[in-house]
Structure formats: structure tokens, C-alpha cells
Amino acid sequence: xxxxxxxxxxxxxxxxxxxxxxxxxxxxxxxxxxxxxxxxxxxxxxxxxxxxxxxxxxxxxxxxxxxxxxxxxxxxxxxxxxxxxxxxxxxxxxxxxxxxxxxxxxxxxxxxxxxxxxxxxxxxxxxxxxxxxxxxxxxxxxxxxxxxxxxxxxxxxxxxxxxxxxxxxxxxxxxxxxxxxxxxxxxxxxxxxxxxxxxxxxxxxxxxxxxxxxxxxxxxxxxxx
Numbered sequence: 254x255x256x257x258x259x260x261x262x263x264x265x266x267x268x269x270x271x272x273x274x275x276x277x278x279x280x281x282x283x284x285x286x287x288x289x290x291x292x293x294x295x296x297x298x299x300x301x302x303x304x305x306x307x308x309x310x311x312x313x314x315x316x317x318x319x320x321x322x323x324x325x326x327x328x329x330x331x332x333x334x335x336x337x338x339x340x341x342x343x344x345x346x347x348x349x350x351x352x353x354x355x356x357x358x359x360x361x362x363x364x365x366x367x368x369x370x371x372x373x374x375x376x377x378x379x380x381x382x383x384x385x386x387x388x389x390x391x392x393x394x395x396x397x398x399x400x401x402x403x404x405x406x407x408x409x410x411x412x413x414x415x416x417x418x419x420x421x422x423x424x425x426x427x428x429x430x431x432x433x434x435x436x437x438x439x440x441x442x443x444x445x446x447x448x449x450x451x452x453x454x455x456x457x458x459x460x461x462x463x464x465x466x467x468x469x470x471x472x473x474x475x476x477x478x
């Protein structure tokens with residue numbers, strides 16, 4: 254296995270997956286918080302399918318064909334705009350050569366716009382969080398984190414295996430719930446500061462938000478003041 258590929262796999266295992274475990278196990282505790290909290294997954298874990306290479310990683314592409322491959326996971330809280338998230342990236346040229354590979358970490362939640370919950374997403378993507386709750390009317394509901402569509406923008410640091418750390422804006426769009434027409438394409442976009450380029454095309458990849466408390470399961474919007 255090439256050195257950079259091995260590094261990417263190792264970091265995904267050692268950084269992103271523990272975040273997934275931590276936030277999912279903390280789901281019941283989050284429900285007692287005074288503010289809405291969300292978990293998000295970017296082209297990793299249960300979203301991936303070994304038979305479908307277009308799902309993982311998520312790919313953001315520039316106009317000239319360069320691309321960033323992104324995978325990771327994390328959690329954020331609306332009121333404080335705090336975020337804990339990490340993952341891996343590969344920066345590739347238009348002909349597929351790897352230019353950089355490394356780790357991304359989120360430093361700030363810039364904005365979040367929820368499209369509402371989508372319980373059926375569990376059936377479509379097959380994760381299992383808690384047991385279904387049977388009511389007198391309607392379909393079964395789950396007691397754990399609830400799949401939610403939305404658009405989040407994070408400020409992230411891109412730290413390559415070698416070279417200079419860059420600051421970027423990472424946009425994560427999950428096309429579940431009441432999705433606006435102009436946001437119907439799921440995936441990620443990336444804008445690297447300091448003339449690092451824009452990667453505005455979602456060229457593949459599944460992402461998902463999970464609302465960790467009932468109050469978060471309605472449309473909510475957060476933006477900079």
C-alpha cells in the first residue's frame with residue numbers, strides 16, 4: 254500500500270471513527286442539553302458501500318478538474334456554534350495524481366440550515382441506532398439520533414502530510430427532508446483561502462446529519478452576525 258494511502262486509512266481509523274463512537278454513545282446525554290446538537294458523517298462509516306465507489310469519499314471538484322476527496326465525522330452545537338470534527342483529505346490533479354494528502358479539523362461552525370428530519374433514511378442507508386418506538390398511530394419512530402437533512406458550513410484546517418497548513422470553508426449538504434431545489438445535489442464543496450482555489454462541484458459522496466435532541470428536529474438556521 255502506498256505511503257500516502259496508508260496514512261489516509263490510518264488517520265481515518267484513529268481520528269474520525271473515535272469521534273463517531275463518542276457522539277453516538279453520547280446521544281442520550283445530548284438530549285438533556287439546553288441547545289440543539291447534531292452529529293454529522295461525511296462519506297465514512299455506515300454510509301459507505303464497498304460495491305459503490307461513488308459514495309465514499311465525498312469529492313469536491315474545481316472548474317479545471319482538480320479535486321478534494323473528503324471523509325470524516327463530528328458533532329456541533331447550534332447555540333455556541335462549537336464543533337468537534339476531523340477526517341482525511343486527498344488533493345488530486347485533474348489527471349488523478351495525488352498532490353497532497355492529510356487531515357482536516359473543524360475550527361468553527363459558520364452556519365447551519367436544517368431541512369428537517371427524515372426517519373426513512375435509516376431504512377435506505379441501514380444504520381441502527383436504538384430500537385423502533387411503536388405508537389398507536391403512524392410508523393415506528395426511533396429513540397436515538399434522528400436522520401436530518403441540511404446544509405452546514407465549517408471553517409476547517411487542512412494539514413497535509415508535508416507542506417503548509419491551509420484554512421478553508423467546507424460546505425456539507427445532506428439532501429434529506431424538505432430539500433430546496435437548488436440544494437438537491439448531496440455532497441461537499443470546498444473553498445481554500447489564500448488563492449487556494451474553489452471546488453464548487455459536488456462530484457459524489459454521501460453525507461448525513463443526525464439530530465441528537467427533539468428540539469433539533471425542526472428547521473433551524475444559524476448564520477454569522
